[in-house]
Amino acid sequence: MLPTDPDSYASLMRTFEWRLPARFNIGTACADEPARTAPDRRAIIDVEGDERRVLSFADLARKSRRLAAALADAGIGRGDRVAIMVPQSIEAAVTHLAVYRLGAIAVPMATQFGPDAIAYRLAASGARAFVAFAKGIERARTLPRGLGDVDLVVASNRAPAGAVLLDELIAAAGDTVLEADTTPDDPAMMLFTSGTTGQPKGTLHGHRVLLGHLPGIEIAQHFMPQPGDVFWTPSDWAWAGGLLNALLPALCHGLPVVAARAPRFEPGWALEVMRTARVTNVFLPPTALRMLLAAEGLSFDGLSLRVIGTAGEALGHRTHARATERFGVPVNEFYGQTECNAMLANCAALGVDRPGSMGRPVPGHEVAILRADGSRADVGEAGEVAVRAPDPVMFLGYWRDAEATRAKFRRGWLMTGDSGRMDAEGYFHFVSRMDDVITSSGYRIGPSEVEDCLAAHPDIEMAAVVGRPDPVRTEIVAAFVKLRDGVAGNEALKREIAGFVRARLSAHQYPREIHFVDAIPLTESGKVIRRHFRDG
Structure with a gap:
């Protein structure tokens, strides 16, 4: 934890030391510790x-303790995977903390996921329990294997047949104190992240990931906690942006977190949430900021904000300047990825503030720009952004994929796959992705997963998926589709294909551009040559 009144960036970098405890559990740190001091x-x-419901830290500790006991009574134990598909809510927070305190592994899933995306993650993680809102359970059951090998199905709002209601499970549990004796390195959560080939990989994090995040989030949020701080993000708590950039750091500091949900992000709705809940600290992905700034007829008066943190994609000078002027508060851009997050940051309160940059290294993290041969790049020279290992915020490894885990590291550095450069003052600047991963609205989308889904459409023989530049979303998904013989391409078919992907995967993965082509070029080994469409 950083001091709330630091002398300077240089002194922080010089004096900071990681002091990880021998025993640490995210569930108890985010519920029991705050409840002891301010129940x-x-x-x-x-x-x-x-409508508004408020849960105190004492009740959060009690409910999460009871749910952990109920899960244990149902046979869920240490190391078991528990999939969580619950929108921002009291129920989502309680479920997450219960899983952590049990010593089980949380597998967060976005509420917008369709049946294919749900089924893949349940099977890949080997989840034994599935806690979800009713519609999520119903979606999962539409596939032939349904919920597969899941033993326990828990519904957060209303219970479809075969599911137990979360509140009833908690009410029936005893007050047994169940605390897993976890170390910082014991696994706590599995976040799926996309790559250029194959299906998304399960990124396994230990309980230390919360401790590793704290310095970066504290800096980006102007040295929270401050008296009266209230935190909110529109990002789903299933993603690192919502879970690790907002919910867990705020709770760990004993801060109230706003849970608000809407079918899709709406600028007017977001402003109303911030205004009525008196939000002081917010994490807004760049796409959300751009949408807020582009909306017409909205009033930004009456907000209680003191700082905006943003990450997930490059913000840009113009958007930074407009956001700072419109909101009247500092906008701190920071950087990371699912495997290793929040290790570069801006902080205007600390004098580290270069609009359009990813910031400077956060205390406790060593970050560099490396050439292909592993040597450090010169000032201004482009290379790959790399983070020195080991580091508390780094993942434990890809779930059951030792080869992919080894490939992520090179000569003692974690390689991000992002091209960047460092200027003479030590600020890092994003250049581009070094692979085919698409960055859209803060999400990193693997083209292979979308291509596989497209290939399942009865009219499609083969498809290639790339990212296309977009002024609001950074990139959009563009699909180049070769149809089966005898099928005529038209606008109606494009709409049908887009809807097919949206329903089976998710709203952020469907192609917003679809082009019909005569052929899809392949390498000698049969891989799609995506650069043919990206560079064309």
Whole structure:
């Protein structure tokens, strides 16, 4: 944890030391510790329309303890995977902390996922329990194997047949104190991340990931906690942006977190949430900021914000300047990825503030720009962004994929796959991705997963997927499709194909551009040559 009144960036870098405890558990750190010092303080402010539910830290600790005991009674134990597909809510926070305190492994899944995306993650993780909102359970059951080998199905709102209701599970549990004796290196969560080939990989993190995040989030949020801080993000808590950039660091510091959900991000709705809940600290992905700034007729008056943190894609000078002027508060851009997050940051309060940059290294992290031969690049020279290993914020490895884990590291450095450069003052600047991963609205989308889904469409023989530049989303998914013989391509078929992918995967992965082509070029080994369409 960083001091709330640092002398300077240089002094922080010079004096910071990691002091990881021998035993650490995210669940107890985010519930029991705050409850001991301020039991009646608000932990979750659940906002839905005109309704508001408030859960104190004492109740968060009690409910998560009871749920952990109930899961244990149902046979879920240490190391078992528990898939969580619950929108921002009291129920989502309670479930996450219960899984951590049990010593099980949380597998967060976005509420927008379709049946294919759900089924793949359940099978790949080997989840034994599935806690989800009712529609998520119903989607999963539409596939031939349904919920596969899942033993326990828990519904967060209403219970479809064969599922137990979360509140009933908690109410029936005893007050047995169940605390897993976990170390910082014991696994806590599995976040799926996309690559250029194959299906998404399960990125396994230990309990230390929360401790590793704290310095970066504290800097990006102007040295939170400060008196009166209230945190919110529109990002789903299933993603690193919502879970590790917002929910868990805020709870660990004993801060109230706003839970608010809408079918899709709407600028007017977001401003109303921030205004009525008196949000002071917010994490807004760049796409959300651009949408807020582009909306017409909205008032930015009456907000209680003191800082905006943003990450997930490059913000750009123009958007940074407009956001700072419109909101009237500092906008701190920071950088990371699912495997190793929040290790570069800007912080205007610390004098580290270069609009359009990823920031400077956060205390406790060594970051460099490396050439292909492993040597450090010169000032201004492009190379790959790399982070010195070991580091508390780094992942433990890809789930059951030792080869991919080894490939992520080179000569003692974690290689991000992002091209960047460092200027003379030590600020890092993003150049581009070094592979085919698509960055859209803060999501990293693997083309292979979308191509596989497209190939399942009865009219499609083969497809190639690339990213196309977009002023709002950074990139959009563009699909180049070779149809089967005898099938005529038209606008109606494009709409059908887009809907097919959206329904089976998710709303952020469907192709917004579809082009019909006569052929898809392949390498000698049969791989799609995507650069043919990206560079064309």
